[in-house]
Structure formats: C-alpha cells, structure tokens
Amino acid sequence: MSLDLVDVTVAPSGGASLFAPVSASVRAGQCLCLIGPSGRGKSTLLSMIGGHLPRGLTGAGQVVLNGRSLVPLPAEARRVGLLFQDAPLFPHLSVGDNLAFGLAGHVSGRSARRAAISDALSQAGLTGFETRDPATLSGGQRVRVALMRALLAEPEAVLLDEPFSRLDVALRAEIRSFLLAHIRARGIPAVLVSHDPEDADVADHVLTLAPWGASQ
C-alpha cells in the first residue's frame, strides 16, 4: 500500500512547470510533508494528485495509488481524501449530513449509517453534534469534522492543504496529533502541505519543492 509520484509536473498551458519534477513514495500510515515558498505550487501539486486541477493547468508524470494509476481517473473515482485550509464544510448541510455525504455507499441501512456517523463524531470528541450548523463550529471542531468526513468516504490516501494554519498555536499541536493519529490508525498514506516547521518535524518524510530548472 503506497502512494507513488513519478516525475510529476504541472504547467500552465504553453508554459513551463511550476516546480521541478517531483518523485516520491509514501507508504501506508506514513506522512509526507511538502514545504517550499508560497507560489511554488504546493497546493497545485495536491490538486494534481487529487484530480482537481483548475482549467488552464496541465499535469504530467505518474501518480500511482496502490498500483492504480490515478491520472486518467476523475476526482471522484480516485479515492483520495482532501482537507483544505480552514476545512470548509458544506454550509447548507448540518454536521451530521456533511458526514452522511462522505460516508461510503456500502454502509447501508438507515440505522447503520446513523451509527457510523455518531461513532465518527464521538471519535472526534463531538458526540451529539449531528444537527449542528457547521457555521457555529470552532476552527478546531471544523477541522476534526472535515477529517472525519474525509475518512468516512474510506479513502486510500489523504491530502492535507495547511489545515492548521489558521488555528492558534496551542490548538494546532492538539489537532495535528489528532489528524496524524487517525490517519496512521487507518494505515493510509498522507501528504501534508505546510509552512510550519513543527509540521515537518512530525512527518515521516519532508520534500522541498524546487523551482523548475533546479536539480533534485
């Protein structure tokens, strides 16, 4: 079980890649931390892996997850979870319905699904939050719900785009260990984009994105 990147680049149409070709392998339960100055394309690399590249950007190279090549697949078929900065939830759905949206389809039956959701909430320390309006959650609560939503979809890898950057420092460590603990428990590879040296400290690997033209 691993996520493998081979010579991955992303370029605007007709231009050079934003960063030097990236090759990496993240094993199950491990966390790769991507660092590099802003504007180098860290988030773009995540979009390339997750299948969310916006119009006008073209990716190249191989992205292989557990032996499946992801590049030809649409985002919804890649089984790659995603956590953004601020971890936004669907504003029109309750916390419980946000989780229900994520919960894998094979969990069937109303009571089974309900149980899975309440179980996920209690794992996040948010027991009884099903009917809450996402807009009323604190930043830390939101990140935890967003992670639970991503995990309920049973992804084979998780991408984290600076999910702690807006949290205050005290909370950050707590949420970070919560996230990593859950990801490790699932035994899936994770890629974390960060500016924070402490994030790099807890990661299994650190990769600095180099500018196009620089050697690896």
Add this chain to the structure above:
Amino acid sequence: MKLILAAFLLGATPAMADWAETLAEARGQTVYWNAWGGDPRTNAFIEWVSARTEAEFGVSVQQVKLSDTAEAVARVRAEKAAGQIEGGAVDLVWINGPNFMAMKDEALLHGPFVAGLPNAAGVDLSEGAAATLDFTVPVEGMEAPWRLAKFVFAHDSARAPEPPRSMAGFVDWAKAHPGRMTHPNPANFMGATFLKQALVELAPDRAALAAPATDAAFGAQTAPLWQWYDALRPHLWREGAAYPENESVQAQLLNDGEVDIAMFFDPAAPAALIAQGVLPETVRVFVPDAGTIGNISFVAIPFDAAHRAGAEVVANFLLSPEAQAQMQNIEVLGSYSVLDPARLDDAAKAAFAALPTAPALPRLEDLGATLPEPHPSWMTRLTEEWAKRYTP
C-alpha cells in the same frame, strides 16, 4: 331538449334532421367566440350564454376577448395563407360591416347557415329587412343576427342641459362650450360612425350613399362634411389634437368631467353604465331630430372553424326568445332584441314586457328614425380621408 322535442312533434323534416345531427355533433365542443372584450357586461352575457348552452346542448363557449374585431379577421386570413383548412382558432366571431365584407369577399366564411337555424324563424328575413343587410352588404345567410345597435349620443344633463338637436348644430354647441366634446378616433368603429352620422345628415344626396363610393361620388357627397368638420374641430377636446380610442374611453372622459358628451351604439348603454356606477346618474340619451343610423350585430363562422357545429348551436341559441330577453334586460346587457315582435308567442311577449326599466333608458319613440347605414366603402374611405386630412 325543447328543440329536439319540437322536431319530434312537428315530424322530422330534412332540415330538422340536419339540425338534430348538428346538435349531436356539437355536444362536448368548446366554441371559441371571438368578440370585442372591452365591455364587461357583454363578457358576462357571453358567460351566461356558455352556461346555458352547456346545460342545454353540452356546448361551452370560451370568449376570446378582442380589442378589435380585425384581429380575428387577420387570424383567419393568416390560417388560410398558411394553407390551413380545418381546426381553425376562431369558431365564431362577432362581426359587422367592413370586417364582414372583407371575410365574405375573401371566402373566409362558412355558410350560408342562417336558414338552417331553427330560431331564425323568429327573425324578419324578408327581402330588404334590417337583418338581411349589414351596412348595405347582403348578408345572404353568411352571418346570424344577435343584437340590435342604434347610434345615440349621451350628455351629462347637469353640466350640459341643452345638447345640439342636429349634427349641424354641434358646431355652434362646441363653439359655446370649447373643449367640452370630442369623438372617438375614426380609426375606431365608433369614431367612424360619428362621421357617418354626420355624412348621412349633411350629404347632398343621401341615396348615393347606398352605392359603393366612387371617387366622384365621395368628393361630391363629403364636401359639406369636411366643411362642417373643419368648423367643429378647433373647438373639440384638446383642440382636436387627440381623440379617445373608442366610445368607452370617451365614457371615462364623461365621468371624469373632461367632456360633456359621449356616444354609443346602444341606446341602453348609458343606463347600464349608470347602474354600474361608471357614469354619473345625470347622464341622459339624446338623438338628432332627423334620427340616427342603426344596424344589427351579427355572428359569423370562419370557413376553417374547428367547432363549426357548436358555433351553429350557439348562433341559434342567441336567437332564442330566452337569450334575446336576457340580452334586452337592462340589468344584464340592455341591447334591443333582433326578433320580430309579430313573430313572438305570448310567453315570449310577456317575458319582454316584464323587463325592468331605468330613468336613463330611452323610450323607443324618443329614439327617432333609424337611418340606413351607408355602403361600407364609405366608412373605409371616410376613415382614410380623415386620417389623411387630420393626422399631423
């Protein structure tokens, strides 16, 4: 029911058998009656007709409210131009004069059908009778009469107690009361009728008006009319720079106190409008001493009508004593009946005699003589000539 029973009792003549067939075919049909929709009372009467024909013959009537009958003519014409020969949008049309002449000339009408209507027996259809001519155009069974129309003026007796006694007298009256009278735009039927009324009184040779208007005849017969109108126009409402769209808008002006005189093609209209609160209670009918022009309103059936049988059933019902008495009722419509009183049975006579009256409802003898309509070509030409002369 009554009709079928009557047919049974009288022994089925071929015509009666045909009518029974028409009744059978008509059952379940919805007749689209294209009728000017500017008068709520007429609209309500048509709804009453629908309820009655629905109950009695299973034929319902849907009024298509026109702002001008020409819309229906244009519609049928367009259908014919598109090569349509059945399923037309117009089943029955309230029609008169130039519109009838146009549809008849362009073969846009179904018929003759009037003689086949059982209730036509109550109408005087002998040669030269009022119901056989529509603006001097022979009807020839192509349209069925349904209401009598006679041109009358109305004045507010509180503000203008002494209305003119002749068309010529309008000039002096208008000079004495500047801006207090007008007439509908002659592009509208009622405006054109006002000019026709004046033409009938002022023409040197009234008999010439019965023939189609030639250039020479038109020039000779209308010269005094234009002279009269040139004298009248500067004293009209807004000095003749604008005219109400039709007689109803002019009635609004009368109620608003902007003018003192209105005109109608229905002697009962002022009384009806007073009863509704639309006109002041002091409004009364007046007519020039020499009488006014009058005609009969008809319904016709287009050649491609989708519900021809239903349309015939409705046309026939309109001629029943029941419908005619309902129509003449001042509380309903107040339009004078087209039936020949001599042909009514006692029950029908009693129904007419029992109708209510109103202070503004003129007696028949106060309405003066009914003058014949000029040939339709006169109206068309009058309208065009007026537009040419007086459009800035």
Add this chain to the structure above:
Amino acid sequence: MIWLRLLLAGGIVAPVLAGLVLTLAMALRPEASGFAVAGIATSLRLTLVTGVGATLLSVGLSVPLSLWLLPKARARAWLAPFLAVPHATLALGLAFLIAPSGWLVRLVWPLDLPPAIVTVGDPWGLSLMLGLVLKEVPFLTLVTLAAAAQHLLEAHFAAGQSLGYPRSQIWRQVVWPMLYPALRLPVFITLAFSLSVVDMALLLGPSHPPTLAVQILRLFTATDPDARFAAARLAIGLLLVTGGAVAVWRGAEVVTARLLLNRLRKGMRRVPRGAGGAAIGVSGLILGGAAVLVLALWSVARRWPFPAVLPEQMTFVGWQQLVWAQTAGETLLIGLAATVISLVLALIWLEAEDRSGSRMRGGALIVITPLLLPQISFLQGVAQGFLWLGVPAGRMAVIWAEILFVFPYVMIAITGPWRAMDAQQLAAAASLGAGPMRRFWRVKLSLMLRPLLTAAAIGFAVSCAQFLAVLLPGAGRVQTLATEAVALASGADRRLSALYGLVLALLPLLAYGLALGVPAWVHRDRRGMRGER
C-alpha cells in the same frame, strides 16, 4: 456540447431568426409599398424622441441615484419591487395619477371641471417618457450598483477626496465612466426597449398618430389584408431605426468621453451636489407608490366622479367576484412554465460548461439578441413560424415566445453567482467520491438555492410583464393579466382595469417575496448560507 448548441439553436436562435426572416419577407412583398400610413413622419419622430429621450433621461438620473444608494444597502432593497412591477401596471397607475382629471389634479384643483391641460397621451410623448423613465431608472441603477460591487471603489473615492474633489464629482467624472463598459449592454437593452415599447405607449403615449411600434401593431391587426405587409415594412424600419440609434449612441459615447476628459483636465473642483440622488430616489418612490395606491383605490371604487379626492362609494365586488382569478391562473401557469423551462435550460448550459471545462463560444450573443431587437420586428414572424411548425396559436406558442425574453434574464441573473461558486466545496465533494451528478444535485443546486430562486423571480416577473409575446403568438386566445389590463383600459370600467393592473403587480411581487423567504426559511439554521448573494 453539440446537443446543447442544437437545443439553444432550435429553441431560441431559430425562432428569432425565422421571425426576422418572415417579417422581412412580408416587408418585401409588393403590396407593402402601395399602402399609405398617415402621419408616419410624426410617428417616427415621436419614437425617436420618446425612445432616445427616455434612455438619456434614465441614464442621466441613474448616475446620481446610484451614487446615493451606493452605501445604502437597505434603500437599495426598494429597487427590487420597482423592477417587479410590470410596465402595464405602472402605466395604468400613472395614467390615473397624472390625467387632467387625475389624482394629482384632484388634490389641488379647486373647480368642478378639470383643467384643460394636456397630460396622458400628450402629442409630445412626455407622459410616455415619464413612464419609461420610472421603470428604467431602477433597472439601470441596479445594474450600476452591481457593477460597482465588482470594484474596490472606496480607494478611488478616498484618493479623489484627498485631492479636494467632492464625492459626487469623483463619481461622475471618474468612477461612473470606469463602470460604464459594464453598463453599455443594459443601456442598449433600455434603448431598444424604449424605442419599441407597445403596452406603455398604448396607455400613456400619443394616439394620433401613435409611436411607430403602436402603429405597427395597429396595422398588423387591421382589417385591410395589405396592412400587415405595410406593418412588416415598418417593423423592419423600426429595426433599422433601433440599429441606427445604437450606432449613434456608440458614437456619442466617444464624444462624451472626450468632453468629460477635457473637463477633468481643467481640474475644477465643484461644490458638492449631494441632494440630487436623494431627490430622484424619493420622488420616484412617491410617484411609483402613488401610482400603485391609486390603482388600489380604483379597484375598490364604485362611484368616483371628478373632483372627489376619494371614491364616493366603495365596493369589493370586483375582488370578490374573482373575475380576475382565471386570468391570474393563466398568467401564473404561463409564467411558471416559461420560468422553469428557462431555468432548466440555463442550468443545462452552465453545467455543460462546467463539465466540458470550456465556455460556449457565441453564448452571450444568443442570450442578448432577443433583448436588443424590437419585439414587434420579429414576434409577428415568430407567430407565423409557429403556425407553420404546427404549433397552434395558444398557450404553447405564448410560452415558447416568452422564453425568448425570460431565458436571457434568467441566464444573466444566474451566470455570475454560478461562476463564482466556491470551487473548494466542489473539490471536497469530488474527493468524497461524489460524481458530477451528485455534485450537481446535492451540492451545486443547494449552494445556488438563493441565486436560483432570485433568477426565477426575475424570469417570472419578465413573463408577467410580456404583452406582445402574448398578444401575437396567442392570437387573442390567451389572455394574461397584462393583456387584459391593457385591453380593459380601453373599456369604460376603469375599476376593472385597475384591479387587473394591481393583480398583475402582485404576482411578481409575490415571486420576489418567495425568492427572499424560501432560502431564508430552508437555511434558517445555516448561518453560512445567509448573506450570500
């Protein structure tokens, strides 16, 4: 996207093109030339004066008004009801208000007979221009405010004020001209509409002779069979006049821009003139409000003779008899059908663009063309075309014709919010395994609920206000509140036309109310969905 192109081509482009071609074919028939129309030069002059004049005035008044409303979110909310009130309602109310025997005169005039002044139907078209201005100023103001929201204007104002210019001058000389490119199309729509308006011109405009558009309608429905060819010829003429007016306007923009620049270069600081916008806003509100109020009074009047300020006798018979209910139902049905179809078409278009990852070329042209052409120059042709296609005159034909005008407004209203939708939410949904269908139904539609309903309300209001699109393709078989209100205005019973005019305004107002209320209720417990546009 080929099938989408086909759908739009068949549903929108083809009817418009066919309508134009059929009208042109009629205009080129030899019968058209032999038909003399009295006063045509006057009609042309009237059309140009009222159409161009109303547009100039509307643009001119919208400038100070939008400056005044710029910081006032609450006052801005008053613009929506103005937009919702159909032209026919406003024209009817205005006619009752400003007639020589109207409400305004009754309030001040001491005599028993009304003054011999000339207002409604005046030969100069001033009443018509007033009506158009009252309707178009809110539209242009709203468009201006929407364009202003795209820029950070406070920085410009601050920079200008620090140089000693008052806000009003900065607005007129710098900011408004900066926004103008976004206003150009709405201004042209206003210009084309004002040059070809029929219902307002019937109710407020001169009649002897009338404006070109009304004259064309009269000829299309005249008894003389040759008249419709002449009508078609004039309709093509009106199309050329509109094109010419747009071209001249475009030229005048260049000249005006140069003049403005010259004034700006002089560096003259002017005394602030702040009251202009407030005066325009308040007087417009009073005039519009009074017009609707006088309609309400007439709808319950029994006797209301001239000098009386209030009806002598009141009655609710008109309302109770529900004579209006059937027409209101028909209007509702047609409005809902046209709106739903337009909305679905717009959603298909936008979703197809999302999935293909590219914008459709020429799309804007399809959307905007029906609004830039004078309706009467192609609707008679459209009706004829429907007949040939086997779509009989009636409700179906009316709905289709209305879509030509409802769809553009729905599309314009929804495109901005749709394209501004939060891409992260969609990426999050995809990463959770939601495919395009689930993303569309579960995420996009929910996030777009408020803009969708707003667009629907706008579309419904546009449908309610249609007059020619009902009259011509409906062949008189279809009556909506707008056509009935206009038809009844030429009847004797003013109370009835007032009632229809009022109900005509109530329907779209109700739709706007629902567009505000439904999302607020559905999202009553979702703070994150509030305050979104």
